[in-house]
Amino acid sequence: MLSDTRSAILTAAERLYAARGFADVTLRDIVAEANVNLAAVNYHFGSKDELITELFVSRSLATNRERLNELKAAEAAGGGRAPIDQVLRALVGPTLRGCLGPDEQRSDAARFMIRASVEAIAPIHKIRNREIDHLRKFAAAMRRSLASVDEVEIYWGLHFALAMAHQTIRDSERLQKLSEGRCDLDDVDGVIDRVVAVAATALGAAAKADKPAARRGR
Amino acid sequence: MLSDTRSAILTAAERLYAARGFADVTLRDIVAEANVNLAAVNYHFGSKDELITELFVSRSLATNRERLNELKAAEAAGGGRAPIDQVLRALVGPTLRGCLGPDEQRSDAARFMIRASVEAIAPIHKIRNREIDHLRKFAAAMRRSLASVDEVEIYWGLHFALAMAHQTIRDSERLQKLSEGRCDLDDVDGVIDRVVAVAATALGAAAKADKPAARRGR
DNA sequence: GATGGTTTCATACAAGTGTTTGAATTGCAA
DNA sequence: TTGCAATTCAAACACTTGTATGAAACCATC
Numbered sequence: 300m301l302s303d304t305r306s307a308i309l310t311a312a313e314r315l316y317a318a319r320g321f322a323d324v325t326l327r328d329i330v331a332e333a334n335v336n337l338a339a340v341n342y343h344f345g346s347k348d349e350l351i352t353e354l355f356v357s358r359s360l361a362t363n364r365e366r367l368n369e370l371k372a373a374e375a376a377g378g379g380r381a382p383i384d385q386v387l388r389a390l391v392g393p394t395l396r397g398c399l400g401p402d403e404q405r406s407d408a409a410r411f412m413i414r415a416s417v418e419a420i421a422p423i424h425k426i427r428n429r430e431i432d433h434l435r436k437f438a439a440a441m442r443r444s445l446a447s448v449d450e451v452e453i454y455w456g457l458h459f460a461l462a463m464a465h466q467t468i469r470d471s472e473r474l475q476k477l478s479e480g481r482c483d484l485d486d487v488d489g490v491i492d493r494v495v496a497v498a499a500t501a502l503g504a505a506a507k508a509d510k511p512a513a514r515r516g517r
Numbered sequence: 518m519l520s521d522t523r524s525a526i527l528t529a530a531e532r533l534y535a536a537r538g539f540a541d542v543t544l545r546d547i548v549a550e551a552n553v554n555l556a557a558v559n560y561h562f563g564s565k566d567e568l569i570t571e572l573f574v575s576r577s578l579a580t581n582r583e584r585l586n587e588l589k590a591a592e593a594a595g596g597g598r599a600p601i602d603q604v605l606r607a608l609v610g611p612t613l614r615g616c617l618g619p620d621e622q623r624s625d626a627a628r629f630m631i632r633a634s635v636e637a638i639a640p641i642h643k644i645r646n647r648e649i650d651h652l653r654k655f656a657a658a659m660r661r662s663l664a665s666v667d668e669v670e671i672y673w674g675l676h677f678a679l680a681m682a683h684q685t686i687r688d689s690e691r692l693q694k695l696s697e698g699r700c701d702l703d704d705v706d707g708v709i710d711r712v713v714a715v716a717a718t719a720l721g722a723a724a725k726a727d728k729p730a731a732r733r734g735r
Numbered sequence: 736g737a738t739g740g741t742t743t744c745a746t747a748c749a750a751g752t753g754t755t756t757g758a759a760t761t762g763c764a765a
Numbered sequence: 766t767t768g769c770a771a772t773t774c775a776a777a778c779a780c781t782t783g784t785a786t787g788a789a790a791c792c793a794t795c
Contacts, residue, residue: 304742320637322540326783336744341784343742417635417687419538431694438695454696459715462684463677469635470676477649477656478672497677501715522772544753554774559754561772 305343307333310407312354317410321351321420348422355415355423358408363433365393370440383444383502387495390437390457391464395494398468400487413468441502448502460498467494523561525551527572528625535628539569539638566640573633573641576626581651583611588658601662601720605713608655608675609682613712616686618705631686659720666720678716685712 311333315324344350369389373381397409441453471484529551533542562568587607591599615627689702
């Protein structure tokens with residue numbers, strides 16, 4: 300049976316890290332949010348780093364599971380091979396849905412994971428290699444979907460898709476200001492469509508030529 | 518005449534922040550790197566935050582100047598209007614060149630700016646609005662280049678171009694591992710070509726339809 | 736109801752942080 | 766050289782951080 304205090308700490312830490320980042324959230328902030336005693340953190344987790352590690356591992360597994368579920372559903376519907384846009388959608392959809400859109404729909408877990416992937420925090424950096432194994436599954440699905448595309452292009456496409464999704468979450472405020480509100484970031488499905496469309500187009504172009512567009516102007 | 522100590526502090530801070538991020542670089546680290554006394558920072562800058570602010574403003578102006586120079590050169594050659602790929606190249610080229618490629622070619626300034634744009638550090642967050650004015654100039658150049666493209670698509674294209682460039686810098690290690698070295702990140706011009714090509718393709722597709730590619734699979 | 740392990744609590748601790756201080760040192764003009 | 770402002774320096778300051786301690790409270794089991 301999991302201690303009540305234990306999960307209260309995890310939830311509070313997740314919420315605070317998601318909202319304010321790792322830099323200026325202290326153990327005292329966390330225990331205040333969780334309404335528990337300061338010493339409870341070290342009692343239940345051993346140290347602050349171990350708390351962060353456990354939180355990251357737990358949320359990382361959950362996110363990966365969600366993405367793989369979407370992927371498997373898409374591939375099952377297509378007889379073991381899903382259209383590239385559905386593969387990409389499974390990759391970027393869960394995180395985008397968890398970070399954008401109406402407040403009540405956002406998840407602290409998704410925003411925590413974004414912070415964790417961006418801020419170079421010591422305990423997380425050591426574990427992050429596991430994410431590569433997870434991404435490899437998507438690279439494999441993309442190759443099944445686009446058999447004629449060179450493997451290198453697959454990696455670049457996957458990388459760019461994640462880049463666009465990630466940065467859209469992180470810099471949504473800047474894009475709003477820059478476009479003076481004309482870019483609608485509350486239309487989460489629209490954003491997902493855009494990211495998927497651009498990445499799929501890039502991969503589609505790669506299917507027709509081994510090299511990207513001709514270089515000019517150097 | 519600028520004090521020797523003053524610029525030594527700026528240089529040391531830039532190098533350390535570029536290499537290790539803001540989180541775990543202390544004033545004592547900086548003064549050790551600069552070979553000056555601890556109190557020199559507060560004497561010359563007033564506070565740590567003011568040091569960071571001055572550093573960010575200075576490097577930000579330099580980066581923006583470099584990008585605008587490339588843009589103006591391209592537009593001058595085209596009679597006030599540059600091809601979209603050259604506009605995009607002026608936007609992402611300087612930073613990518615300063616952050617990727619051979620060590621001796623990298624600039625602490627470029628890597629410092631990446632850190633500054635990623636890590637939510639208080640003194641910088643207040644100034645970062647100025648970057649929007651700078652990006653607006655590129656949005657305007659893109660509209661001159663692609664008169665038929667809807668304004669919203671311009672913003673999305675600019676945003677995605679920066680996203681791909683940024684993330685490629687930040688996650689170059691992951692991409693290397695994921696692709697087992699098959700994605701050549703030392704070929705800086707090749708990377709720039711890829712980013713520019715994908716962004717330009719996305720904008721080109723937008724020129725043919727008001728909406729991005731049809732939505733599927735919801 | 737007593738017992739003993741588990742959990743909570745107030746408090747203290749050592750280490751590290753940015754900042755301040757006041758005395759030394761420097762550099763330059765009179 | 767003398768005088769004075771600008772700069773450097775070692776030391777200390779006030780504060781915050783994560784962690785450790787030992788007593789108190791809790792709680793199921795006998």
